[in-house]
Amino acid sequence: RNKTTCLLKADIISTVEFNHTGELLATGDKGGRVVIFQREQESKNQVHRRGEYNVYSTFQSHEPEFDYLKSLEIEEKINKIRWLPQQNAAYFLLSTNDKTVKLWKVSERDKRPEGYNLKDEEGRLRDPATITTLRVPVLRPMDLMVEATPRRVFANAHTYHINSISVNSDYETYMSADDLRINLWNFEITNQSFNIVDIKPANMEELTEVITAAEFHPHHCNTFVYSSSKGTIRLCDMRASALCDRHTKFFEEPEDPSNRSFFSEIISSISDVKFSHSGRYIMTRDYLTVKVWDLNMENRPIETYQVHDYLRSKLCSLYENDCIFDKFECVWNGSDSVIMTGSYNNFFRMFDRNTKRDVTLEASRENSKPRAILKPRKVCVGGKRRKDEISVDSLDFSKKILHTAWHPSENIIAVAATNNLYIFQDKVN
């Protein structure tokens, strides 16, 4: 965008997701649009030029709606996009706003039929009386057109705001989760869903926690996890009962009483949960940390990474300006050896689980000349600020990186910084 001063809210990216091969990258924004990028085929002529991502398709997925019964506007913002694995020439993805999930088919058309008998070139019907000869329509090449069509609309199943969708490994079902309930859908059936989790208390005054994220296990189609605002994760097995209100496993780390503050509940709320590709671990993100849990150990995480602990003393101001409610996501790399999450000032962080090294990088225009190498950044917490460091008070809290994605097999990452999408690749050689 050339408009540097005018930031349209509708352009703010709200979700980023690679497909299963990494060939496609989808983004959703606050305006309800989905933009899909496709990786260029690497050409033999330019070996050193890695495939770049170009816009492949753009479509309006959701529109703002108004619920007249409750006098309530339903935002068109795309909360999540999830790809289905590719099973034919077309691509399928799920996109959701607060209330409605849609299945989109994205397909290419590079031929079109020509030579109809009953209609002319513009499609207007011909007067049959004028037809004297018959011909067989033929397919002729045309400019590549990518069209997106909504194949299914899964609506009216959520009273609260949908925060997650997750495709099951059976590729026949998926789940959608809102603040209090999780529903299981079959892709073919739009007028029914099964409620598999319901944590709504009989008396809403007894409400103490909400569901914040949910995901299916990558391999076991009967297993899923969901995280809560209280910092806990529950693993459920759908074989155990139809309603998975009782968990199979319960992951919780005891709170450190010395860290207690007005905002303890807020910062312990989990904003994202992701299975590792192996299915052995789950990663959770709360306001200040990322944690890795072993599915076999429920009483504490096996690893905890401080994302921006220097914010711990700033929680008051972050509460005032609402930043404390920001929901950061987290991602694994393809081999589960590195995890990544976002922060403020357009910083994002990577943690290498093996070497225990971490790095802070910045997604900004200045740093993003093509093939320029990102320079590690550092936040200075106090005392003397070194030359390249940035002090905590200079951080721009309006520039937050909430959504990132990692290519399933290569070191390519996509970072959404407000209304800009940055794609970084590992340097060649």
Add this chain to the structure above:
Amino acid sequence: MECALDAQSLISISLRKIHSSRTQRGGIKLHKNLLVSYVLRNARQLYLNERYAELYRRQQQQQQQQQPPQHQHLAYAAPGMPASAADFGPLQLGGGGGDAEAREPAARHQLHQLHQLHQLHLQQQLHQLQHPAPRGCAAAGAPAGGAGALTEPPGCAALHPPHGAPHRGQPLEPLQPAPAPLSLPPPPPAPSALCPRDPRASAACSAPSAPPGAAPPAAAAASPPASPAPASSPGFYRGAYPAPSDFSVHCSSQTTVLDLDTHVVTTVENGYLHQDCCASAHCPCCGQGAPGPGLASASGCKRKYYPGQEEEDDGDEEDAGELGAEPPGGAPFAPCKRARFEDFCPDSSPDASNISNLISIFGSGFSGLVSRQPDSSEQQPPPLNGQLCAKQALASLGAWTRAIVAF
């Protein structure tokens, strides 16, 4: 962690957040409001702890019997929430008191003392309220200039005590500088404070894109035709007309509190709590189970709750309490708390007495929510003792919840 803000500011900021969330696009965000209510609980506990400690110190000098100070048992220490408090959601009995009292006689005693402290506290507040133009509600302070002037006639600028004793469950008639005071047909349904319908309501008070006429049909059906509340009204009214006597009797002040958001009317009279709410299991239209997708139990059904007495069904009252159980607030819950949070606008040096008014009101007026489900086997009134009243005092965010959780 050093917090730059004190408890009072946090409370006011939190209330403002809750209020503004009602008008944000996309409806009320349950998650965010839940988190804000936790902050409210924490701040409130700290605030109350400080106040009670102060009052206790004062009272100690007055009391004949000297009790050993039990500050450490006042379970509001923050930071470091006692485990029992943490067990409760912020929307429930917040202090450790309610739980503790079930466990220990010593705790009962503490509660009794707390109750006395609270009564003392109330006394002070009520004395303030007894000034000529009774400051019936937080908003009433506004004309005095408090914080951020209400630009439109507040729905409840001041309250006249109703003639004689209040009818049970009858909301007070608000007085407004503007034309017609709200008049309610008997038997009184709560005024449906449908802010969005009131063209005079500020933008902040209306549902974002609801045109004045587009109130949900269900609400329209449920509410009496007479009365969209002149509804930039604050969240609730309070009529303070203490009984001529006698603060020594528990809860003897006949105080009626109406929460316009939830249409819960609470009259505290002679130690009884009378409360209109539709939360009981007996109400057929206020299903406790999950609603059908996207369907709010919109049929109004108000119940009067008299401990130990029969249920009455006021069919044509809007059930905000249970509607409240439905998700992101519809028009019935758009009514604004503008007046309330205006008082707490940090920009204009919060008036501490306003805040303490608010807290004491919450503390005393809404605790019936703690035990909402009337036990039908209970044929006698709850015991008039310190336990019930103290519970009321400690029913921390029962009040908030009705105000906040408009789902």
